[in-house]
Amino acid sequence: MVNVTETTDAPRAPGRPRSIRADEAILEAALDLLADGSSIEALSIEAIATRAGVGKATIYRRWSGKEALLHDALRRLKPPPPPPPGRSVREDLIALVGNTGHNPDPRMRQIMPCLMPTISRSPEQYRLYQELVEPRRRMIREVLRRGIDLGELRADLDVELTLALLTAPLLMQRLLRAQPDLDERDLPARIVDAVIAGIVAR
Amino acid sequence: MVNVTETTDAPRAPGRPRSIRADEAILEAALDLLADGSSIEALSIEAIATRAGVGKATIYRRWSGKEALLHDALRRLKPPPPPPPGRSVREDLIALVGNTGHNPDPRMRQIMPCLMPTISRSPEQYRLYQELVEPRRRMIREVLRRGIDLGELRADLDVELTLALLTAPLLMQRLLRAQPDLDERDLPARIVDAVIAGIVAR
Numbered sequence: 001m002v003n004v005t006e007t008t009d010a011p012r013a014p015g016r017p018r019s020i021r022a023d024e025a026i027l028e029a030a031l032d033l034l035a036d037g038s039s040i041e042a043l044s045i046e047a048i049a050t051r052a053g054v055g056k057a058t059i060y061r062r063w064s065g066k067e068a069l070l071h072d073a074l075r076r077l078k079p080p081p082p083p084p085p086g087r088s089v090r091e092d093l094i095a096l097v098g099n100t101g102h103n104p105d106p107r108m109r110q111i112m113p114c115l116m117p118t119i120s121r122s123p124e125q126y127r128l129y130q131e132l133v134e135p136r137r138r139m140i141r142e143v144l145r146r147g148i149d150l151g152e153l154r155a156d157l158d159v160e161l162t163l164a165l166l167t168a169p170l171l172m173q174r175l176l177r178a179q180p181d182l183d184e185r186d187l188p189a190r191i192v193d194a195v196i197a198g199i200v201a202r
Numbered sequence: 203m204v205n206v207t208e209t210t211d212a213p214r215a216p217g218r219p220r221s222i223r224a225d226e227a228i229l230e231a232a233l234d235l236l237a238d239g240s241s242i243e244a245l246s247i248e249a250i251a252t253r254a255g256v257g258k259a260t261i262y263r264r265w266s267g268k269e270a271l272l273h274d275a276l277r278r279l280k281p282p283p284p285p286p287p288g289r290s291v292r293e294d295l296i297a298l299v300g301n302t303g304h305n306p307d308p309r310m311r312q313i314m315p316c317l318m319p320t321i322s323r324s325p326e327q328y329r330l331y332q333e334l335v336e337p338r339r340r341m342i343r344e345v346l347r348r349g350i351d352l353g354e355l356r357a358d359l360d361v362e363l364t365l366a367l368l369t370a371p372l373l374m375q376r377l378l379r380a381q382p383d384l385d386e387r388d389l390p391a392r393i394v395d396a397v398i399a400g401i402v403a404r
Contacts, residue, residue: 011361119314119315144401152402154402154404161392161393164253165367169366169367182362183363191282196402199403200400201357
């Protein structure tokens with residue numbers, strides 16, 4: 001939990017309160033260290049404090065430990081996607097699928113592959129990963145169910161499987177460039193159209 | 203390159219030549235260390251030698267260095283899939299897709315997520331990963347092209363995109379259990395059928 005009500009004897013600086021600026025510096029320091037190649041295991045409160053230019057006590061006043069701090073740092077890096085435009089099932093899927101593995105912050109691309117070993121080993125980090133991606137998944141499920149209700153998508157649709165088909169290829173490509181020969185232009189729209197129409201000759 | 207012609211003064215033991223048994227012990231030791239959680243960066247020839255019960259010189263007589271050794275170790279862990287049965291496009295796809303992220307050796311599931319940070323950082327490891335998965339990809343592409351030629355699949359099929367749709371969901375699920383709510387029973391067949399038929403109501 002972030003505590004933004006730190007008391008201080010110094011006069012308050014103009015703009016954002018000092019405590020919020022310190023929080024941001026600490027979260028940014030953790031993200032910078034991960035992007036520089038630190039594993040989660042190797043990441044220490046001490047290293048984060050040094051990078052942020054604060055004392056360790058300042059961090060422990062705000063977070064119970066590394067896991068809580070990392071949760072806030074990753075949430076800062078990966079906020080939930082904006083709600084889809086709501087015009088058509090296809091357009092909404094393209095918007096949400098396009099958000100998968102996409103992040104304007106270049107640190108995301110460096111950090112995510114490094115989280116994978118931890119995600120697969122640590123139940124806490126697995127839960128953290130699930131919390132991070134669940135908002136996007138929930139929105140995609142809602143669009144798929146709307147498509148079923150509207151009669152646009154098959155009534156017997158396997159929603160969870162469709163979610164995997166829509167998101168996994170972009171994750172593998174954007175995080176690992178899994179297929180060097182895959183054309184990445186308009187990839188979200190091409191994925192959505194392929195999943196909607198299927199590949200069978202008609 | 204593996205050198206299996208090591209000279210030795212000791213009389214040859216019955217069964218496989220001693221040099222091949224030593225090779226296997228060394229490759230197994232490297233895989234064990236990775237499965238125990240060593241990163242590729244942290245893995246040293248010294249640690250592999252200790253685990254295998256051989257001297258470092260024995261390793262350097264066989265491999266030029268860590269990269270060459272890892273290449274052979276991962277190739278041992280993940281041999282190319284058997285050729286598909288060749289009965290129908292659907293059956294062949296199910297067989298090949300089912301091989302994705304699947305390995306009877308439990309170390310595979312521990313090692314693969316740990317390779318991901320390295321794959322995304324190191325051009326050499328990226329190339330190694332590509333070499334490991336390329337045989338399966340080539341077989342899937344061939345089945346898809348056969349389906350096009352037979353008129354079973356759309357003539358304008360994007361083969362590389364279809365490859366991603368078929369394989370990425372299983373990789374994400376088997377390596378990371380990316381979606382806790384995804385039913386994994388018959389997953390390869392369900393993926394192939396969904397990709398073939400599409401999700402649109404007809």
